Every structure is written in structure tokens, then in C-alpha cells.
Amino acid sequence: MTASCxxxxxxxxxxxxxxxTGNDGDIGHVRLALFDTVDWRIHFLVLESxxxxxxxxxxxxxxxxxxxIERGSMHMDVSRRTVRTSPTLHPLQDISVQQARSALLHYGQPVPPAADVPLLIETALLDCELSSGGLGIGRVVDLVYDDVDWTLRYLLVDTAAWWPGGHRVLIGVRWIEAIDIEAKQLRLSVDRAAIRASPPFQDIASIxxxxxxxxxxxxxxxxxxxxxxxAA
Incomplete structure (x- = not known):
């Protein structure tokens, strides 16, 4: 058994x-992350050039x-020309299966059979209300990801609506039982007692x-x- 990276x-x-930035100059700014809710992996980022x-x-x-990320900047090991010819995404439209496949092919990546898994944007989960056992848990205010394997790990949840004086807490994305994007509702498999006992969230660096x-x-x-x- 080996340690995970x-x-x-x-x-x-x-x-x-x-x-x-790219190999020959500025490219743009990250606007959105696109992920699935099967393995919670971030498949694509949307850049506004x-x-x-x-x-x-x-x-x-x-x-x-x-x-x-260093001082609000990251480098991408590609040229502007590569980005210029990459698939364009309309700001008001969801990504299509064809766009996802085209992007993978454009960057020389294999297209797996599961490439047609529906993708969500981060804003789909932001401001969602969480509940457990019919009781409110809080509201999603941010998402936390691992910057090596690009997997979402946690929801950052504001509990103030039901817990006066309470703190923000992290909830594992895999503790979500059901998602209703249209209603902006997430049902969890955790309860309020466990939330109250959760270590308070301070900032990203403290995790x-x-x-x-x-x-x-x-x-x-x-x-x-x-x-x-x-060690032996």
C-alpha cells in the first residue's frame, strides 16, 4: 500500500x-470549474481570455x-495558439458532450467512454441549502478542492441560519445523499449534532x-x- 499523492x-x-499565463504571454482569468458528481473530479476550467x-x-x-497558485497567478504549459484554437464556451450555456470531447481531443487527451457524464459548474452548488432529516444544516458558500488531483473534497457551509453564533464548517462532498440543482437543495447523511462537534473552519491554509x-x-x-x- 502506498501513500496517495x-x-x-x-x-x-x-x-x-x-x-x-502561457508560454508566450498572458492568456486570461479562470471563471468557472466544471466537475461531475460521480467521482467529484474537476474535468475542465473555463477561462475568460x-x-x-x-x-x-x-x-x-x-x-x-x-x-x-502563486500570488493569484498560475502558469499553463501551452502556447497562445493552442488556446486560441480550443473549444469556445458560451457564458450562458452549459457545456455539451461534443464540446467536452472536442476539448479532450484538442489537448491530445483520450476520450473515455464516460465522457458523456453530465458536468456541473461550481455556481450550481453555491448558495444551495443543505438539510438532514428534514432539518436545515446551512448554505454552501465555497468549494474546496485538492490542487494535485483536481478533486473536490469539501463544501464550505455557513450554519448561521440555525446555529446562532455558530461557525462555518466543512462537509465532505461524498456525504451528500441527494442533489436537486433546480431547487438548490442538497440532502446530507450527517446530522446537526455532528455539525456542532465539527472543528471550526478558520481558513484554507489551516486545513x-x-x-x-x-x-x-x-x-x-x-x-x-x-x-x-x-517505519519499521
């Missing part, structure tokens, strides 16, 4: 403000971005393995990572 945990709100490309919205693969372990223990959940073997 772990990146830093970052928020999509921070990623959304990031400037992206700089004036050099007339502000077009284009699809890129997150694997092309060199991490970590470490000890914090995550405490969070998972409090909810009676298995940890998603693989621990390295103990």
Missing part, C-alpha cells in the same frame, strides 16, 4: 480570481496548469491532515486518503 487544499473562490483573444471563454484542462482526521472522526467517516506505512 496529496496537493494542497484550495478554494474555488480563490481559483476563480487566478490569472493564467485577455483582450488578445477578445474576451472569449475557452475550455482548458486543469492538468495543464502548474501548481500551486491539514490532523484537522481532516478530526473532521472525519467526528462524522464517523473513513478518511479518503491512504496513510503511508509506519
Amino acid at each position: 496529496r496537493g494542497r487544499l484550495n478554494s474555488l473562490s480563490l481559483l476563480q480570481r487566478c490569472k493564467v 485577455s483582450p488578445w483573444l477578445f474576451g472569449r471563454w475557452v475550455l482548458i484542462l486543469p492538468s495543464l496548469l502548474l501548481q500551486p 491539514d491532515r490532523e484537522y481532516e482526521s478530526q473532521l472525519h472522526r467526528g462524522h464517523g467517516r473513513d478518511r479518503y486518503w491512504i496513510e503511508p506505512p509506519l
Whole structure:
């Protein structure tokens, strides 16, 4: 058994403000992340290009971005020409299966049979109301992802509506039982008692393995990572 390769945990709100540069100049800014709710992987990012490309919205693969985010900027190991010819996404339209396939082919990636899995944008989950057992849990205010494998890990939830003086907490995305995007409702498999016992969220930089372990223990959940073997 080997340890999993772990990146830093970052928020999509921070990623959304990031400037992206290419091998021959500025490309644009990240506007949206597109992910599925099967394995919660971020498949694509949507960039609003700089004036050099007339502000077009284009699809890129997150694997092309060199991490970590430094001072609100990331570098993408491609040329402007590659971005210029990448699939364009209309700001008011969802990504189609054909656009997803075209983007993978454009960047030289294989198109898996599951490429037609419906993709959501991060704004679909923001402001969703969470409930458990018919009781309100809170409202989604941000999403937290791993910046190496580009997988969503947590919802950042504001609990103030039912817990006066309460704090913001992290909820694992895999603890979601049901999603109703149109109604902006998420049903969870955790309860208020466990939420109250959750370690308070301070900031992204404060999330470490000890914090995550405490969070998972409090909810009676298995940890998603693989621990390295103990030294003999």
C-alpha cells in the first residue's frame, strides 16, 4: 500500500480570481470549474481570455496548469495558439458532450467512454441549502478542492441560519445523499449534532491532515486518503 499523492487544499473562490499565463504571454482569468458528481473530479476550467483573444471563454484542462497558485497567478504549459484554437464556451450555456470531447481531443487527451457524464459548474452548488432529516444544516458558500488531483473534497457551509453564533464548517462532498440543482437543495447523511462537534473552519491554509482526521472522526467517516506505512 502506498501513500496517495496529496496537493494542497484550495478554494474555488480563490481559483476563480487566478490569472493564467502561457508560454508566450498572458492568456486570461479562470471563471468557472466544471466537475461531475460521480467521482467529484474537476474535468475542465473555463477561462475568460485577455483582450488578445477578445474576451472569449475557452475550455482548458486543469492538468495543464502548474501548481500551486502563486500570488493569484498560475502558469499553463501551452502556447497562445493552442488556446486560441480550443473549444469556445458560451457564458450562458452549459457545456455539451461534443464540446467536452472536442476539448479532450484538442489537448491530445483520450476520450473515455464516460465522457458523456453530465458536468456541473461550481455556481450550481453555491448558495444551495443543505438539510438532514428534514432539518436545515446551512448554505454552501465555497468549494474546496485538492490542487494535485483536481478533486473536490469539501463544501464550505455557513450554519448561521440555525446555529446562532455558530461557525462555518466543512462537509465532505461524498456525504451528500441527494442533489436537486433546480431547487438548490442538497440532502446530507450527517446530522446537526455532528455539525456542532465539527472543528471550526478558520481558513484554507489551516486545513491539514490532523484537522481532516478530526473532521472525519467526528462524522464517523473513513478518511479518503491512504496513510503511508509506519517505519519499521
